[in-house]
Amino acid sequence: MMLADIVGWMGTSLIVFAYFYANVLNKPLGILYNCMNILGSLLLAWSLTVNINWAAFSLQIVWIIISLFGIWRVLRSRKDAKEPA
Structure with a gap:
């Protein structure tokens, strides 16, 4: 098994566990x-660069963007909860 395969399986495992x-x-x-x-x-995106699959790679980019938005929302809600009304 190639390093890219191992890294890809690690990425897949993290996403599924989440x-x-x-x-x-x-x-x-x-x-x-x-x-x-x-x-x-x-x-997973890194592993896809070895044997590029553009559809799967694009999905990972979108997944990252959505997750960054999720982090931003969590941090914003924490900030809003700390501010007095």
Whole structure:
């Protein structure tokens, strides 16, 4: 098995575990969830550069952007909760 395959499987595992974490364990979609998605997508995207699959690569880029938006929302809601009304 090539290094790219191992990295790709690690990325896939992170994304699947994040999905499991959010849906089966009924955990809120916070920083940990989004960071696991970003890291998983980055690893998977890197592995796809060895044998490029543009559709799968594009999906990882979109997944990263959505996860960054999720982190931004979590941080913004924490800031808003700290500010007096």
